[in-house]
Amino acid sequence: MEGVTNSPAGAADPPHPSEQVLPVPAALRRWITGIGTVAVGRPLDDAFAHVPDTATKVVLREEANGRRDTLVVGPRTRASYHTDPDERAVSCVQLRLQPGAVGPLFGVAAVDLVGRVIPLGDLPAGTARRLARELARVERDAVTARLAELLPPAGDGSRERLLRAAVEALSTRRHRTPAPVRDVARELAVSERQLRNLFADGVGVSPKHYARIDRVRHVLTHAASAPWAELAAATGYYDQSHMTADFRTLMGVPPGAFFTGRLPRATPCRAPRQG
Template sequence: MTNALAEQALPVPETVRPWITDIASVRVTGPLEDSFTHVPDTATQVVVRVGADGRRDMMVVGPRTRAAYHADADKQVVSCVQVRLGPGATRPLLGVPAVDLVGRVLPLRELPSATARQLARALADLEQEEYAAHLAATLPSPATPSRDRLLRAAVAALSTHHDRTPAPVQDVARELAVSERQLRNLFAEGVGVSPKHYARIHRVRHVLTHATTAPWAELAAATGYYDQSHMTADFRTLMGVPPRAFFTGRLPRATPCQATRHR
């Protein structure tokens, strides 16, 4: 996030937390840089972009398995709202498994579910401060079948936190009394990436957040890597450059961002 962007967390009603984990409002407050970075992300998002002419684009942004570096930032966008869907929410709300959205950006209205089409119509007219109340009033009551409970437990076990590193995939499968194949199927449907890749993305995002708080070797150990070289190799795979290069601005060549241009 650059100084030209101001981000604000919007309230998420408790009734929709099984569907939605976060809602963020991002506004352009100054000149944008010529290039920008999209870091890997395991969440599917519904994004509402508002242009300088007031036009709104309602999009679905699927999980990103690797970082992307784009040139020609869209200077016509003045704000956006990002609604992050929770594990297992993609098919019930959007009508497709999460794995079908990996690396893709699609108009929300083109998703097959009635909920997606209703959201596209509503978000075209509502103000940002009305989003939370509308979601609480219109999203269906979430069911909690055993598959959803398994997925959420697995996601929690494979996530990186400041006081806990992700558990090995085989240990998570054994603890939940499922096979590793069943666990992979759960993640493909409900998250979009494999359990192993989910854990890798979360470790790298943890490094991105805490890189200035500890020496590399200490950060590697605290994040669950075998050693610093393991962290560097994983970071390079997902971010395209090793940590030192990334944090000193030596980034891969930026490419034009075609997927998110106005149609």
């Protein structure tokens, strides 16, 4: 779930991005948890919502004029709403990185990327510069094959295993609510402070904030399948009012307003330029 277009109920259908989720080859799963392609054939008629997201992503953008950017998009802690005044048609490949991948690949802590969009080649690690250089020349349908050649061999250190276990325990799943942070720390035999440090380096947000964003993303995904009160209970909220307050904080509007297209005022969105 990268972005959402929304228009008021009853309005004519606007043009939507064409999205496709691709399988992640086994050779890439150490570093990448999801691959998607997005194509916008003509300008969007309404606001485009970038929803909160705990993942760091590598985005390979190509505009209609052939210009390419290879960007790193850090975690987002709040939704933002955009329009594109330049009306550029865009296609891109989005690579969602595994928790803990940012440091080894890019030479920075994930917390340093929160809320930022940075040209991949500007990051300090040699792997980042090599990926930026090579991926800029690769056609979209050949990206995964080239990544398998460029990314380092898989490793499986104890710190990585610990982070993955904590992320799984704090994630919302169907028929399973996330565990409290203190319980996760106790189960993994670490202090809550150690767990916070692990998340700052490998995810970018605190364990509590990770769980909060993940719950709201679960609501966004499953809102059409259950009544609000039932969805709140299944997602681990105390009640529906707790869910509504959390949703409003992260999305800028309550659930009812969001899903009927009553969104905050959109702001112009321009792709960052290198140089």
